[in-house]
Structure formats: C-alpha cells, structure tokens
Amino acid sequence: MQLTYTNTAEYSQIIDDLRKSFTNNLTKSLSYRKRQLRQLYKLLEENEDEICDALYKDLRRPKTETMIGEISWCKKESLDAIENLDGWSKPEYVKVGIAHALNGCHIRREPAGTVLIIGAWNYPVLLLLAPFIGAISAGCTVILKPSEVPDNTSATLTKLISKYLDQNAYRVVNGGSEETMELLQFRFDHIFYTGSGRVGKIIMTEAAKHLTPVTLELGGKSPAIIAKDADIPIVARRLIWGKTFNCGQTCVAPDYIICERSVQEALIKEFPRVIKEFLGENPQKSKDYSRIINQKQFDRLNNMLKKTSGKIIYGGITDRDELYISPTIVSDVTEDDELMQHEIFGPIFPIMVVNDLEEALEFVRSRDIPLAIYPFSRSDKTIQHVLDNTRSGATVINDCLMQASVMTLPFGGQGHSGMGSYRGKRSYDVFTHERSVMNTPYFFEKFIGFRYPPYTQRNDKIANWLFFSRWKGRSLFRGVLGAVIVLFLAYYSHKSEKLVGYVRNYFS
Incomplete structure (x- = not known):
C-alpha cells in the first residue's frame, strides 16, 4: 500500500476543525x-x-x-x-x-x-x-x-x-x-x-x-552490567533475545555490555551457542529474524562495524540488498570506539572490559542517563549497589526489555533519554x-471577616491559628463540626481565650 503525504495547505483547516470539536x-x-x-x-x-x-x-x-x-x-x-x-x-x-x-x-x-x-x-x-x-x-x-x-x-x-x-x-x-x-x-x-x-x-x-x-x-545507550557471580548461560539467553528482538531496533534494547575480563570470556563462549539455538546456523535464513528498516540505517550500522577497533568474534556478515546484518558480537571495545559513541539501534553487541564493578559504574555515570540499565548478579547487595550508584529511566534486574510490558510501571527516560513517562494510567x-477547584459558599462571609482590613491583632491570631493549624481533618463529620465551632468562636467569642484554647488543643 502506498503512503500518500498530506497536503500541508490542509493543516490549518484540520487543526481548526479539531479545535472546534474540542470546544463543542x-x-x-x-x-x-x-x-x-x-x-x-x-x-x-x-x-x-x-x-x-x-x-x-x-x-x-x-x-x-x-x-x-x-x-x-x-x-x-x-x-x-x-x-x-x-x-x-x-x-x-x-x-x-x-x-x-x-x-x-x-x-x-x-x-x-x-x-x-x-x-x-x-x-x-x-x-x-x-x-x-x-x-x-x-x-x-x-x-x-x-x-x-x-x-x-x-x-x-x-x-x-x-x-x-x-x-x-x-x-x-x-x-x-x-x-x-x-x-x-x-x-x-x-x-x-x-x-x-x-x-x-x-x-x-x-x-x-x-x-x-x-x-x-x-533512547540512548542502555548498558548491561554483568557481575562476576552472574549465571552466564541465562544471561546469554536473555541478552541475545533482547538484542535480536526486532533486529535490535528497540529503544530499550541492551546497547552494550560492561564487565570484567573473565565474564567477557565466558560470554564469548556462550553467545554463539545461544544464537544458533534461536536462529539456526545461518540467521539470514531464519524466519524469526527481522531486517534493518532501510538502506540509510543499514549503511550507518555497517560503517560502525567497519570503524570499530574491537574484535568481531561472531557474525559481522552483511547483505545490503537484503538489509541483513547478522547478530554480531564485538569484544574488547574501548570507550572511545565508534560503537560506544552513539546508540547502536541494531544487532551489534559490543563488550567493554573493566577492572571491577566500581569502574563499570563510574563509566555508566559519566555518560548520558540511559533509558534502561540491566544489571545481572546473584547478589542482592550487588544489585542494590548498582541501583544506589546509577541513574536511568528504568532498571531491570537479571533480564531486559520486559519493563515495557508492565502497564503499571512508568515508561520514560531522564535527560537525554527522555522527558515524562506513559503507559496505563x-x-x-x-x-x-x-484543575484545582475550591468552592467558598456565600454563607461563609460572616465567618471569614477576619481576613479583611482593617487588620487587627485579634484577627491576626485567628488567621494564624486557622491557616497554620496542624489539624488535617480526621473525618468529614469531625472536619465540618470543627470548622463550624472554630469559626463560631472566631466570630462571636474572641474574648473567651479558655474556650478557644480548648478547641485548639482538641483539633491539633
């Protein structure tokens, strides 16, 4: 089906019609x-x-x-x-x-x-x-x-x-x-x-x-932070699924992995097995693997692969006519690498090696706030440490992408990853x-005379107590009764300090 562009000359009438419908x-x-x-x-x-x-x-x-x-x-x-x-x-x-x-x-x-x-x-x-x-x-x-x-x-x-x-x-x-x-x-x-x-x-x-x-x-570069104690076979399955879903063209896809060298070596062994399990020996022939949206995006991703100084340890196969880029794992990527400069938005998965978790968190904090962070660890203490020392639109522990499927969780970023959130309510x-609404009945007029000039010391005391009392209304009946009593006292019994004091103590 052919997409027909709307004539821009029609915009004004369309908007006017919609405004009229809203006004009516x-x-x-x-x-x-x-x-x-x-x-x-x-x-x-x-x-x-x-x-x-x-x-x-x-x-x-x-x-x-x-x-x-x-x-x-x-x-x-x-x-x-x-x-x-x-x-x-x-x-x-x-x-x-x-x-x-x-x-x-x-x-x-x-x-x-x-x-x-x-x-x-x-x-x-x-x-x-x-x-x-x-x-x-x-x-x-x-x-x-x-x-x-x-x-x-x-x-x-x-x-x-x-x-x-x-x-x-x-x-x-x-x-x-x-x-x-x-x-x-x-x-x-x-x-x-x-x-x-x-x-x-x-x-x-x-x-x-x-x-x-x-x-x-x-969007942004959402990191997967893999701790040493993570369950590597499970991590590999979940990350490859998240990276290849829609061919990596997902705003909350894990963008890169940051981990210690021992974890990188374990992932390098596990990733090829998982990709073959999901997509077969040749992902290009798989009916379950999407394509890049157009040649412009294909060329952008292909140029990233050509310029990377990391090691392509799996994949790297491209076909421009078919808009195909294979799931690609790139190891030993440095922070100034081409793959680390912008959101990838494709099936290329760089791994950046750090000395320890603290270095990983410091690197994540030095970048723009990501739309999501994906920490993987068996330790609740480690996960809490990641949460306490990073910022992100969302955090998914030991998984990825699935936060978007929960309508009761706000979906949105912070800073460069977005402004505001939505989903569900x-x-x-x-x-x-x-819209704030406040109704002041006409019969109230006698009871609010203390707020009008000429101002007096007595009126100041009444106003100060009424407006700054700690009472917060424990029930509708108590609230109405209290307001009536106090306003009655304020209007008729300003000399009865004992009675006013008793009511003040009762409602404080």
Whole structure:
C-alpha cells in the first residue's frame, strides 16, 4: 500500500476543525471516549493479519514479535483504559486544614485540548497507538503523525484509523521531515514525540515558541552490567533475545555490555551457542529474524562495524540488498570506539572490559542517563549497589526489555533519554490537566471577616491559628463540626481565650 503525504495547505483547516470539536465538547463525555476506545480495540482485533503483513513488508518482522511487541500491548492498553476510565476521571477531594474544611477543595481532571502525537518507525503501531489511547481516554482531540519510514504500516494505519474512529476528533497526517516541521509551526496543547534525541531537541525548540508542554520518549545507550557471580548461560539467553528482538531496533534494547575480563570470556563462549539455538546456523535464513528498516540505517550500522577497533568474534556478515546484518558480537571495545559513541539501534553487541564493578559504574555515570540499565548478579547487595550508584529511566534486574510490558510501571527516560513517562494510567495523565477547584459558599462571609482590613491583632491570631493549624481533618463529620465551632468562636467569642484554647488543643 502506498503512503500518500498530506497536503500541508490542509493543516490549518484540520487543526481548526479539531479545535472546534474540542470546544463543542465532542470528546468530553466518558461514554464517547469508551466508544472510541472500543473502536480502536476492534481495529486491532479485526485487522491483525493486515497489520502484521504490513510490518513484515517493512521490517521482515515475524508475526510473533509483532503480536508480542505491538498489537497485544495496544489491545491490553485499550481494555485497561475502558475498565478504569470512570475511576481515573473522578474528582479527587484533597485533605485540607481546618480553615478550608467546608470549601470542598478538589482536583478536576480535564482534557489538555488538541494534541499532536508523532510516532516512531521501529514500533510504528505501539509507539503511535499507546499514547493515542491515553489521549482518547483523557478526552483530547488528536492529530496523529506516523513515521514515514515504514510506509506500508503507516499507510495501513492511516486507512484503518479513518475507517474505525471519529474523524471529527482524530485525524492522521502523513509526511516527511519537511512536512513535520510545517506541522510544528502550529500551536498544540501538548506534543508527544517518540524518536531520537536529535529530533527531540528540534521538537522541544518548536514547542517552546508556543509554550507547548512536551513528552519526549527518546533512547540512548542502555548498558548491561554483568557481575562476576552472574549465571552466564541465562544471561546469554536473555541478552541475545533482547538484542535480536526486532533486529535490535528497540529503544530499550541492551546497547552494550560492561564487565570484567573473565565474564567477557565466558560470554564469548556462550553467545554463539545461544544464537544458533534461536536462529539456526545461518540467521539470514531464519524466519524469526527481522531486517534493518532501510538502506540509510543499514549503511550507518555497517560503517560502525567497519570503524570499530574491537574484535568481531561472531557474525559481522552483511547483505545490503537484503538489509541483513547478522547478530554480531564485538569484544574488547574501548570507550572511545565508534560503537560506544552513539546508540547502536541494531544487532551489534559490543563488550567493554573493566577492572571491577566500581569502574563499570563510574563509566555508566559519566555518560548520558540511559533509558534502561540491566544489571545481572546473584547478589542482592550487588544489585542494590548498582541501583544506589546509577541513574536511568528504568532498571531491570537479571533480564531486559520486559519493563515495557508492565502497564503499571512508568515508561520514560531522564535527560537525554527522555522527558515524562506513559503507559496505563500515566498515558491518561499525560494528556490531562489537573484543575484545582475550591468552592467558598456565600454563607461563609460572616465567618471569614477576619481576613479583611482593617487588620487587627485579634484577627491576626485567628488567621494564624486557622491557616497554620496542624489539624488535617480526621473525618468529614469531625472536619465540618470543627470548622463550624472554630469559626463560631472566631466570630462571636474572641474574648473567651479558655474556650478557644480548648478547641485548639482538641483539633491539633
């Protein structure tokens, strides 16, 4: 299916139409949001084969990986949002001091407005639809901008979204970098972007012109830190799976290994066995091994391999016509090696040798904060030491990648690896404004006279006690009763210091 770019001259009208729909409260009711979420679930359920086929054309990705890594997650997110939306959107009444016991202070959760979601090419379904689910749940109107790189998948999603979801609230626009820059000239109420740090900086710069808040889901070099006491056969299986899933084109893939020399030697012996177990003697013939997305990315990875000063101890086989790069292990890589300068985003696995764990942690701390850290050790003390002495978006102990499958864990980075997080309720929160609401009834006027000029010493004492009392409201009845008593005393009985003192002690 051919991907057709949206005419940039249409952008203004599309955005105006979505803003009008939002202003007219089209997406406000929970029943409408749930209906659209059910439609999105239906889209995924009824078109599994077509979506998987499109992803196979773009990435040669096996259906199992697409189901595990994209479709199933989005279906689960949709059902979770439908089931929990009533609870997520309920007003939250907050604890208050005695001075505000009758004010009905609460947080009202409202949609952010008209938002822009820019997807990524490596997981073009998940990384577009997962935040989209949050935006639908929150009640926003949405412009979706899929990546133009996986053109078959983006064309398929464009067709299906226009068929299954309300076009008055949700629109898909397509284009390359120039069209995206044109789109960013318009004001949105939130921008959600998944992709590289380089483009993330551009997104943030353009958003700043309109003071638009952004969520950036980026990447980085996520290290696997292997301690001496790690179970090497298990470590090898889990790391090779994480590195070859989607041909290493995963933002949370383990990027490099850092360990002592004895561990490197053990891994070098184990890795080839595991690769053969998973993908056979010739991974190029395996139906379970994806391909690099395009020639641009292939050339980037191939150049890395050509420039490395490390030892290629397994793999290193490339085929540009087929966009094939074999699972490749490179040992004895130094910190200034080409493979250690940028996120690899491919099936190349460098190993960097250090003298001990402390040197490994010092190296990790000296780099940008990674999206994930993967420590492997049998010792709880060692794991705790890694956690206490590093920073990362997430940490997965003795495994990799699987943090992304847990909806109740925030998914996001820090610094160069991202800004903000999402998944599950957090996806709803991203596109929701927490509006503070405080209600002061008219009958309160007699009781709040102490706050008005002319100011007196008596009024100062009353105000100081009411606003800075340690009482936090142990029950609704106690709160209402206490507020009534104290305000009555404040208004009528300011001379009765004994009685005021008793009430003060009772509610402190």
